[in-house]
């Protein structure tokens with residue numbers, strides 16, 4: 257099966273880049289949202305240039321869908337960067353559904369802006385509202401978080417990327433004005449694995465994707481990194497699938513679920529939708545696809561034991577990248 261090169265950069269995203277730059281002087285802080293399941297792939301490399309030296313807070317969103325131990329590692333990674341003064345502050349894991357981390361956002365913002373707030377206080381401007389701009393990839397949860405912080409349904413939220421199309425200010429009673437922004441990607445992903453990760457988690461519009469191929473690749477990724485979770489969910493025999501291609505893994509799911517079309521052929525389209533939906537809802541388990549890079553170990557690591565089934569499984573490094581035809 258030829259592999260699709262994933263790319264999605266419609267005109268409104270180029271406009272969003274300009275919107276970020278134009279509105280930067282209006283805000284005190286930028287809140288950059290990363291998807292806790294893919295903190296590396298969801299970090300738009302252009303944001304650093306656009307935001308420049310403006311104080312920034314990183315949030316790892318949708319933490320209830322990610323592996324908790326991986327999220328802790330990502331928090332530690334950003335805490336280390338902050339300690340080395342390579343970043344303005346540590347990152348915080350949040351989830352707008354469970355409410356995890358949400359109460360810690362305001363104190364964290366105040367910590368990042370401590371010097372500025374002190375200057376305001378010295379000028380007798382304690383009551384001045386902090387203005388924060390939300391930036392991040394599509395579907396990462398910017399508008400949901402604004403609604404959660406403002407305690408109302410002020411912004412449109414939908415289970416698809418590209419919902420917010422223009423900027424919107426929202427007031428809160430926690431001393432912060434929030435600026436919602438459309439989600440923004442970048443024109444060319446460095447590596448097709450990044451495109452795949454973004455597509456697996458729902459940051460790329462499904463309409464432009466070959467869903468069967470995407471789901472086949474997701475099956476392969478899950479089989480290779482969290483085999484127990486994948487095989488348990490779809491009642492598959494791990495050993496019997498060892499030599500399978502990604503598409504054969506998808507076929508195995510379709511067969512096990514009894515998805516057939518007329519003539520008795522396997523309905524792999526239906527299986528593809530199911531695998532993607534169940535991954536995105538964490539029904540397969542709380543899976544993080546990327547871990548922070550570890551510093552080289554001082555001594556040789558012990559050989560890894562065979563992974564065993566557990567609610568939150570460890571994830572191994574990426575499968576090799578694939579190249580192929582483009583799409584838009």
Ligand SMILES: Nc1nc2c(ncn2[C@@H]2O[C@H](COP(=O)(O)OP(=O)(O)OP(=O)(O)O)[C@@H](O)[C@H]2O)c(=O)[nH]1
Pocket residue numbers: 317318319320321350351352353354392393394395396397398399400401412413414415416417418419420421437438439440
């Ligand atoms: N489980 C979970 N789902 C979330 C969380 N935050 C957002 N979602 C869901 O993710 C989807 C997208 O949320 P939005 O708030 O619209 O995302 P956005 O970043 O504003 O998206 P765009 O406007 O398209 O850029 C919705 O279905 C939300 O319910 C979260 O913390 N946990």
Ligand SMILES: [Mg+2]
Pocket residue numbers: 398399400412413419420437438439
């Ligand atoms: Mg939005």
